[in-house]
Amino acid sequence: MHQFPxxxxxxxxxxxxxxxxxxxxxxxxxxxxxxxxDLGIDQVAMKAAGLVFVVRRIEADYLSPARFDDALIVESRLHEMGSARIIMCQKVHREGKPLFSAVVTLVCVNDAGRPVRLPETLAQSFPRPIAVCS
Structure with a gap:
Protein backbone atom coordinates (compact mmCIF):
# COMPACT_ATOMS: atom_id res chain seq x y z
CA MET A 1 0.00 0.00 0.00
CA HIS A 2 1.23 3.46 -0.89
CA GLN A 3 0.32 6.49 1.24
CA PHE A 4 0.34 10.07 -0.02
CA PRO A 5 -0.40 13.08 2.23
CA ASP A 38 8.11 5.30 -5.83
CA LEU A 39 7.96 2.04 -7.82
CA GLY A 40 10.74 3.41 -10.03
CA ILE A 41 8.49 3.93 -13.04
CA ASP A 42 9.51 7.01 -15.00
CA GLN A 43 6.42 8.33 -16.77
CA VAL A 44 8.48 10.86 -18.76
CA ALA A 45 10.61 8.01 -20.13
CA MET A 46 7.44 6.01 -20.83
CA LYS A 47 6.02 8.93 -22.81
CA ALA A 48 9.28 9.26 -24.76
CA ALA A 49 8.92 5.55 -25.62
CA GLY A 50 5.38 6.21 -26.87
CA LEU A 51 3.49 4.77 -23.88
CA VAL A 52 1.21 6.43 -21.32
CA PHE A 53 -1.35 5.36 -18.76
CA VAL A 54 -4.87 6.71 -19.26
CA VAL A 55 -7.90 6.42 -17.02
CA ARG A 56 -10.56 4.27 -18.64
CA ARG A 57 -13.02 4.03 -15.76
CA ILE A 58 -13.59 5.34 -12.25
CA GLU A 59 -16.14 4.10 -9.77
CA ALA A 60 -16.24 6.64 -6.92
CA ASP A 61 -18.00 6.86 -3.57
CA TYR A 62 -18.18 10.12 -1.64
CA LEU A 63 -18.54 9.08 1.99
CA SER A 64 -17.96 12.17 4.13
CA PRO A 65 -16.77 15.72 3.41
CA ALA A 66 -13.24 17.02 3.85
CA ARG A 67 -12.83 20.67 4.79
CA PHE A 68 -10.35 23.50 4.48
CA ASP A 69 -6.99 22.76 6.18
CA ASP A 70 -7.71 19.06 6.73
CA ALA A 71 -4.69 16.78 6.56
CA LEU A 72 -5.68 13.84 4.37
CA ILE A 73 -4.01 10.59 3.38
CA VAL A 74 -4.57 8.97 0.00
CA GLU A 75 -3.99 5.21 0.07
CA SER A 76 -3.35 3.43 -3.22
CA ARG A 77 -3.24 -0.32 -3.79
CA LEU A 78 -2.96 -2.46 -6.87
CA HIS A 79 -6.09 -4.59 -7.14
CA GLU A 80 -5.69 -6.34 -10.49
CA MET A 81 -3.24 -6.32 -13.34
CA GLY A 82 -3.68 -7.56 -16.90
CA SER A 83 -1.43 -7.33 -19.92
CA ALA A 84 -2.46 -3.72 -20.68
CA ARG A 85 -4.77 -2.86 -17.78
CA ILE A 86 -4.28 -1.95 -14.14
CA ILE A 87 -7.10 -1.69 -11.60
CA MET A 88 -6.37 0.26 -8.44
CA CYS A 89 -8.19 0.81 -5.16
CA GLN A 90 -7.75 4.31 -3.79
CA LYS A 91 -9.07 5.78 -0.56
CA VAL A 92 -8.91 9.22 0.98
CA HIS A 93 -9.15 9.42 4.75
CA ARG A 94 -8.70 11.90 7.58
CA GLU A 95 -7.33 10.49 10.85
CA GLY A 96 -8.45 7.01 9.80
CA LYS A 97 -11.99 8.08 8.85
CA PRO A 98 -12.82 7.20 5.22
CA LEU A 99 -14.01 10.17 3.16
CA PHE A 100 -13.76 8.97 -0.44
CA SER A 101 -13.03 5.70 -2.21
CA ALA A 102 -12.51 4.84 -5.85
CA VAL A 103 -11.77 1.88 -8.06
CA VAL A 104 -9.73 3.18 -10.99
CA THR A 105 -9.04 1.31 -14.22
CA LEU A 106 -5.92 2.43 -16.08
CA VAL A 107 -4.90 1.31 -19.54
CA CYS A 108 -1.48 1.53 -21.15
CA VAL A 109 -1.83 3.09 -24.61
CA ASN A 110 0.53 3.96 -27.44
CA ASP A 111 0.87 7.27 -29.31
CA ALA A 112 -2.15 6.35 -31.43
CA GLY A 113 -4.26 5.88 -28.29
CA ARG A 114 -4.54 2.12 -28.77
CA PRO A 115 -4.20 -0.24 -25.79
CA VAL A 116 -0.86 -2.05 -25.70
CA ARG A 117 0.75 -4.66 -23.48
CA LEU A 118 2.87 -3.35 -20.66
CA PRO A 119 6.53 -4.03 -21.40
CA GLU A 120 7.73 -6.92 -19.22
CA THR A 121 10.31 -4.75 -17.45
CA LEU A 122 7.54 -2.31 -16.53
CA ALA A 123 5.10 -5.04 -15.48
CA GLN A 124 7.72 -6.47 -13.11
CA SER A 125 7.90 -3.13 -11.25
CA PHE A 126 4.40 -3.54 -9.80
CA PRO A 127 3.64 -5.18 -6.44
CA ARG A 128 1.37 -8.19 -6.05
CA PRO A 129 -2.30 -7.28 -6.46
CA ILE A 130 -4.63 -7.43 -3.46
CA ALA A 131 -7.67 -9.69 -3.65
CA VAL A 132 -10.40 -7.24 -2.70
CA CYS A 133 -10.90 -3.48 -2.64
CA SER A 134 -12.15 -2.75 0.85
Missing part, protein backbone atom coordinates in the same frame (compact mmCIF):
# COMPACT_ATOMS: atom_id res chain seq x y z
CA UNK A 6 -2.63 15.91 0.97
CA UNK A 7 -3.48 19.18 2.69
CA UNK A 8 -6.82 20.78 1.76
CA UNK A 9 -6.28 24.35 0.61
CA UNK A 10 -8.88 27.08 0.25
CA UNK A 11 -8.76 26.64 -3.55
CA UNK A 12 -9.89 23.00 -3.09
CA UNK A 13 -13.17 23.98 -1.44
CA UNK A 14 -16.56 25.19 -2.61
CA UNK A 15 -18.81 27.91 -1.17
CA UNK A 16 -19.81 25.60 1.67
CA UNK A 17 -16.16 25.23 2.69
CA UNK A 18 -15.96 21.53 1.79
CA UNK A 19 -13.76 19.90 -0.81
CA UNK A 20 -15.32 20.26 -4.25
CA UNK A 21 -16.15 16.76 -5.49
CA UNK A 22 -13.90 16.86 -8.60
CA UNK A 23 -10.84 17.69 -6.48
CA UNK A 24 -10.84 14.19 -5.00
CA UNK A 25 -9.99 13.00 -8.52
CA UNK A 26 -7.00 15.36 -8.53
CA UNK A 27 -5.89 14.06 -5.13
CA UNK A 28 -5.98 10.42 -6.25
CA UNK A 29 -4.25 11.29 -9.56
CA UNK A 30 -1.36 12.87 -7.66
CA UNK A 31 -1.17 9.83 -5.41
CA UNK A 32 -1.04 7.47 -8.41
CA UNK A 33 1.76 9.52 -9.97
CA UNK A 34 3.78 9.39 -6.74
CA UNK A 35 3.06 5.66 -6.36
CA UNK A 36 4.47 5.03 -9.85
CA UNK A 37 7.49 7.23 -9.07
Missing amino acids: VRVYYEDTDLAGIVYYANYLKFIERARSEWLR
Whole structure:
Protein backbone atom coordinates (compact mmCIF):
# COMPACT_ATOMS: atom_id res chain seq x y z
CA MET A 1 0.00 0.00 0.00
CA HIS A 2 1.23 3.46 -0.89
CA GLN A 3 0.32 6.49 1.24
CA PHE A 4 0.34 10.07 -0.02
CA PRO A 5 -0.40 13.08 2.23
CA VAL A 6 -2.63 15.91 0.97
CA ARG A 7 -3.48 19.18 2.69
CA VAL A 8 -6.82 20.78 1.76
CA TYR A 9 -6.28 24.35 0.61
CA TYR A 10 -8.88 27.08 0.25
CA GLU A 11 -8.76 26.64 -3.55
CA ASP A 12 -9.89 23.00 -3.09
CA THR A 13 -13.17 23.98 -1.44
CA ASP A 14 -16.56 25.19 -2.61
CA LEU A 15 -18.81 27.91 -1.17
CA ALA A 16 -19.81 25.60 1.67
CA GLY A 17 -16.16 25.23 2.69
CA ILE A 18 -15.96 21.53 1.79
CA VAL A 19 -13.76 19.90 -0.81
CA TYR A 20 -15.32 20.26 -4.25
CA TYR A 21 -16.15 16.76 -5.49
CA ALA A 22 -13.90 16.86 -8.60
CA ASN A 23 -10.84 17.69 -6.48
CA TYR A 24 -10.84 14.19 -5.00
CA LEU A 25 -9.99 13.00 -8.52
CA LYS A 26 -7.00 15.36 -8.53
CA PHE A 27 -5.89 14.06 -5.13
CA ILE A 28 -5.98 10.42 -6.25
CA GLU A 29 -4.25 11.29 -9.56
CA ARG A 30 -1.36 12.87 -7.66
CA ALA A 31 -1.17 9.83 -5.41
CA ARG A 32 -1.04 7.47 -8.41
CA SER A 33 1.76 9.52 -9.97
CA GLU A 34 3.78 9.39 -6.74
CA TRP A 35 3.06 5.66 -6.36
CA LEU A 36 4.47 5.03 -9.85
CA ARG A 37 7.49 7.23 -9.07
CA ASP A 38 8.11 5.30 -5.83
CA LEU A 39 7.96 2.04 -7.82
CA GLY A 40 10.74 3.41 -10.03
CA ILE A 41 8.49 3.93 -13.04
CA ASP A 42 9.51 7.01 -15.00
CA GLN A 43 6.42 8.33 -16.77
CA VAL A 44 8.48 10.86 -18.76
CA ALA A 45 10.61 8.01 -20.13
CA MET A 46 7.44 6.01 -20.83
CA LYS A 47 6.02 8.93 -22.81
CA ALA A 48 9.28 9.26 -24.76
CA ALA A 49 8.92 5.55 -25.62
CA GLY A 50 5.38 6.21 -26.87
CA LEU A 51 3.49 4.77 -23.88
CA VAL A 52 1.21 6.43 -21.32
CA PHE A 53 -1.35 5.36 -18.76
CA VAL A 54 -4.87 6.71 -19.26
CA VAL A 55 -7.90 6.42 -17.02
CA ARG A 56 -10.56 4.27 -18.64
CA ARG A 57 -13.02 4.03 -15.76
CA ILE A 58 -13.59 5.34 -12.25
CA GLU A 59 -16.14 4.10 -9.77
CA ALA A 60 -16.24 6.64 -6.92
CA ASP A 61 -18.00 6.86 -3.57
CA TYR A 62 -18.18 10.12 -1.64
CA LEU A 63 -18.54 9.08 1.99
CA SER A 64 -17.96 12.17 4.13
CA PRO A 65 -16.77 15.72 3.41
CA ALA A 66 -13.24 17.02 3.85
CA ARG A 67 -12.83 20.67 4.79
CA PHE A 68 -10.35 23.50 4.48
CA ASP A 69 -6.99 22.76 6.18
CA ASP A 70 -7.71 19.06 6.73
CA ALA A 71 -4.69 16.78 6.56
CA LEU A 72 -5.68 13.84 4.37
CA ILE A 73 -4.01 10.59 3.38
CA VAL A 74 -4.57 8.97 0.00
CA GLU A 75 -3.99 5.21 0.07
CA SER A 76 -3.35 3.43 -3.22
CA ARG A 77 -3.24 -0.32 -3.79
CA LEU A 78 -2.96 -2.46 -6.87
CA HIS A 79 -6.09 -4.59 -7.14
CA GLU A 80 -5.69 -6.34 -10.49
CA MET A 81 -3.24 -6.32 -13.34
CA GLY A 82 -3.68 -7.56 -16.90
CA SER A 83 -1.43 -7.33 -19.92
CA ALA A 84 -2.46 -3.72 -20.68
CA ARG A 85 -4.77 -2.86 -17.78
CA ILE A 86 -4.28 -1.95 -14.14
CA ILE A 87 -7.10 -1.69 -11.60
CA MET A 88 -6.37 0.26 -8.44
CA CYS A 89 -8.19 0.81 -5.16
CA GLN A 90 -7.75 4.31 -3.79
CA LYS A 91 -9.07 5.78 -0.56
CA VAL A 92 -8.91 9.22 0.98
CA HIS A 93 -9.15 9.42 4.75
CA ARG A 94 -8.70 11.90 7.58
CA GLU A 95 -7.33 10.49 10.85
CA GLY A 96 -8.45 7.01 9.80
CA LYS A 97 -11.99 8.08 8.85
CA PRO A 98 -12.82 7.20 5.22
CA LEU A 99 -14.01 10.17 3.16
CA PHE A 100 -13.76 8.97 -0.44
CA SER A 101 -13.03 5.70 -2.21
CA ALA A 102 -12.51 4.84 -5.85
CA VAL A 103 -11.77 1.88 -8.06
CA VAL A 104 -9.73 3.18 -10.99
CA THR A 105 -9.04 1.31 -14.22
CA LEU A 106 -5.92 2.43 -16.08
CA VAL A 107 -4.90 1.31 -19.54
CA CYS A 108 -1.48 1.53 -21.15
CA VAL A 109 -1.83 3.09 -24.61
CA ASN A 110 0.53 3.96 -27.44
CA ASP A 111 0.87 7.27 -29.31
CA ALA A 112 -2.15 6.35 -31.43
CA GLY A 113 -4.26 5.88 -28.29
CA ARG A 114 -4.54 2.12 -28.77
CA PRO A 115 -4.20 -0.24 -25.79
CA VAL A 116 -0.86 -2.05 -25.70
CA ARG A 117 0.75 -4.66 -23.48
CA LEU A 118 2.87 -3.35 -20.66
CA PRO A 119 6.53 -4.03 -21.40
CA GLU A 120 7.73 -6.92 -19.22
CA THR A 121 10.31 -4.75 -17.45
CA LEU A 122 7.54 -2.31 -16.53
CA ALA A 123 5.10 -5.04 -15.48
CA GLN A 124 7.72 -6.47 -13.11
CA SER A 125 7.90 -3.13 -11.25
CA PHE A 126 4.40 -3.54 -9.80
CA PRO A 127 3.64 -5.18 -6.44
CA ARG A 128 1.37 -8.19 -6.05
CA PRO A 129 -2.30 -7.28 -6.46
CA ILE A 130 -4.63 -7.43 -3.46
CA ALA A 131 -7.67 -9.69 -3.65
CA VAL A 132 -10.40 -7.24 -2.70
CA CYS A 133 -10.90 -3.48 -2.64
CA SER A 134 -12.15 -2.75 0.85
